[in-house]
Amino acid sequence: MRINILASITAFALGAFALAVSAEGSQEDRTETFRQLELFGDVLSRIEADYVSETEKAELIEAAIEGMLTSLDPHSAYHNPDSYEDLRVSTRGEYGGLGMEVTRRDEFITIVSPISDTPAERAGLRTNDRIIAVDGESIIGITVNDAVEMMRGAVGEPVTITISRDAVDPFDVTLVRDTIPLRTVAWRIEDDGIPYMRIAGFNERTTEMVLEGINELEDEYGAPLPGLILDVRFNPGGLLDQAIGVTDVFLDGGEVVSTRTRDPRETQRYNARPGDRLNGAPIVVLQNEGSASAAEIVAGALQDRERAELVGMTSFGKGSVQTIIPLRGGRDGALRLTTGRYYTPAGRSIQATGIIPDIQISSYVLDTEEDSGAAAMRSEADLPGALENENGSEREDTVTADVEQPPADWSEDEDYQLARAKEILRASMESQQAALQ
Structure with missing residues (x-):
C-alpha cells in the first residue's frame, strides 16, 4: 500500500508550509523552512519531468522521508503502512519469518541477534553476520524495512539468504519460514x-x-x-x-x-x-x-x-x-x-x-x-x-x-x-x- 500524496507539487509545498508556520520558531526560521520545502518541490518536479525513465512520486517521497529519518540516528525510521502493520504484529501477535533482529550498518543489513528457538537461531546465524542477498538478489544498500519485507512471508515457504561473516567466504543458508511466536x-x-x-x-x-x-x-x-x-x-x-x-x-x-x-x-x-x-x-x-x-x-x-x-x-x-x-x-x-x-x-x-x-x-x-x-x-x-x-x-x-x-x-x-x-x-x-x- 502506497502512502497518499497530494495532487501536485504546489499543493504539497503549500501543505508543508502550513505545517512549518504552525511550528514554534522565528519568522526567519519559518521562511528558511519554506525555502527548503520549495527546493524539495523543485527537485521532485525536475525528476518527474526529466528523469530517464518514468518514476513513482509516492516512492520518491517515501524514500525522501526515510532518508530524512535515517539521517538522525540508527533507530529513527519511517514505516510504510505494510511495515507498520508488521511492527504491530511483532509486538502483539505471530508472523511468518526467520526470527532475528537486524539493523543497517555500513550499507549492510546486519544481524543484531537471532531470536531464541527460531529458524535463524537453529541455522546458526550469529550477531554481526551480514545478510548480503535474499534468494540471490543483492540487498546491499537497501533499507531495513525493504530487507525485512523480502525475508518475511508465508509460514512453510523457504528462503535462501547469503551471509557474509568475518574470516570466511560468503555462504548461502536456506531457511524455512516459521511462525515466530510471541513467547519470549x-x-x-x-x-x-x-x-x-x-x-x-x-x-x-x-x-x-x-x-x-x-x-x-x-x-x-x-x-x-x-x-x-x-x-x-x-x-x-x-x-x-x-x-x-x-x-x-x-x-x-x-x-x-x-x-x-x-x-x-x-x-x-x-x-x-x-x-x-x-x-x-x-x-x-x-x-x-x-x-x-x-x-x-x-x-x-x-x-x-x-x-x-x-x-x-x-x-x-x-x-x-x-x-x-x-x-x-x-x-x-x-x-x-x-x-x-x-x-x-x-x-x-x-x-x-x-x-x-x-x-x-x-x-x-x-x-x-x-x-x-x-x-x-x-x-x-x-x-x-x-x-x-x-x-x-x-x-x-x-x-x-x-x-x-x-x-x-x-x-x-x-x-x-x-x-x-x-x-x-x-x-x-x-x-x-x-x-x-
Missing part, C-alpha cells in the same frame, strides 16, 4: 537444581510470562526459589513498559528507570511496586554484547539497586527511547522517532557505553588484545550516526586480562558463561542460607 520467556530447572529463566525479548506478554515461569519453577522445585539465573544474552529489547514490569517483579519498590526528552520538564520516573516476587533470593543476570535496550534497562536497574550480580560481557549500549507515531491513524504508516534517553536508577546514561558486568566472562577464548578489541566493536557506538553519550562518556575497551575465559580444553558445545553463572549463583545461595542460620 523460557524456563527450566537445570540438572544441578539451579532455576534458570531466559528472556529473549520484550513484547506485550513478557511480564505475564515471567510471572508464569516463576510459578511453574516453584511448582517443579517444590518450594520458593532459592535463587535464579536471568539470561538476557542476545536480547535485542522491545517494549519499555515490559522492561519496567519485569524489573518490578524482582524489586521491592524504588526506581527502575527514568526517561528524559530534550524538554527537562518532561522527565518521567518509573518505580517498582512493593513486593519482591523472589523475596530477596539471589539473582545472577547473564548478559553479552547482544543485550540491548529494554534488556539493558532490566540489567542496569538490578545492578544499581544491588539486587543482582551481572555476569558476562559489556552490553550493546542502546540508551535511547523510540516513540511510534502513527500517521493519519496508521493509514499513512508511522514514524519511529527517537524522543528521549533512559537512565538507570543511579542516573547513568548507557547510550553508546553499555553496562559493564560485575564479573566479565567470555563465552570463548580471547587470544589477543586485538581479538578482545574486535569483540568490543559490536556495539551501539559503532552504528553510523549513533547518538553520543551526552555525558561525554565513551565505551571502554575490553581488556583481555580483566576477562575470565574458558579453559583451552573447554568444549564449544558447553555454555561456559552459563556454567560459571551457576557456580556464582550457588555460592550466593549458600552464603545467604548460612546467614539465615
